[in-house]
Amino acid sequence: MKVEIWSDIVCPWCAIGKHRFEKALAQFAHREEVEVSWHSFELDPSAPREREGDLAEHLAGKYGVSREQADGMHRQMTETAASDGWDFHFERARGGNTFDAHRLLHLAAERGVQDTLKERLFRGYLEEGERIGDPETLVRLAADAGLDADEARAVLASDRYADDVRADERQAQAYGITGVPFFVVDRKYGVSGAQPPDAILHVLDTAWADAHPLQMLTPGGGDGAEGCVDGSCTI
Incomplete structure (x- = not known):
């Protein structure tokens, strides 16, 4: 089974959705056969490499709310995230462009550490106040996740994986994805938002059953042996 997840590093709901998905996957009977x-x-x-001002100021301007309301939104989000294993610190967050971070995630996929890097980037931005658009910061975080620092630096100095990022975004448009996180299971089932683990588990179970329907076999080619049906038995 394949699970593809569209998300952005600066999306707090994407980080929450990652941990909720992991909780669901841990309960899934066929988790060893799931490719994420x-x-x-x-x-x-269009975001600059590093955005001026703090995140609450940007949020207030974007949604036309007061600074106090923006701070309240951040407090509520922080409380929600805590139950999913995150320690958000929006007062530290330094917004910026995430295109290069996404390019490194494609490199990480080829090196088998994509999930590790995704987690490290989320923690760097949402918890530690790392500059998510700064190349040297990204190289350091990539090395933390197990990538070779020189290779990561070389990728960022080139245009490698730029086409892969744009291809992902075109596919998102084709699916009609307008918000993240967005989960696609076996290219058939779509799940929008950071759903509770039970809801995600239900989708995984449904997709698995759909891909592995029960086949009835009658040994010897007969019509089947005697049995009990609907409370009555052939005796």
């Missing part, structure tokens, strides 16, 4: 891949989605492709 992360796909690129930029919430703000």
Whole structure:
């Protein structure tokens, strides 16, 4: 079974959705046969490499609310995230462009550490105040996740994986994805948002049953042996 997840590094609901998905996957009977891949989605492709001002100020301006209301939204989100294993610190967050981070995630996929890097980037941005658009910061975080620092630096100095990021974004458009996180299971089932683990588990079970329907076999080619049906038996 394949699970593809579209998300952005600067999306707190994407981080929450990652941990909720992991909780669901841990309960899934066929978890060892699930292949998970992360796909690129930029919430703000026009963002500068590093945005001026703090995140609450940006949030207030974007949604036309007061600074106090923006701070309240962050407090509520922080409380929600805590139950899913996150320690958000929006007062530290330094917003910026995530295109290069997504390029490194494609490199990480080839090196078998994509999920590890995704987690490290989320923690770097949402918990530690790392500059998510700064190349040297990204190289350091990539090395933390197990990538070779020189290779990561070389990728960022080139245009490698740029086409892969754009291909992900075109696929998101084709699916009609307008918000993240967004989960696609076996290219057939779509799940939008950071759903509770039980809801995600239900989708995984449904997709598995659909891909592995029960086949009735009658040994010897007969019509079947005697049995009990609907409370009555052939005796």
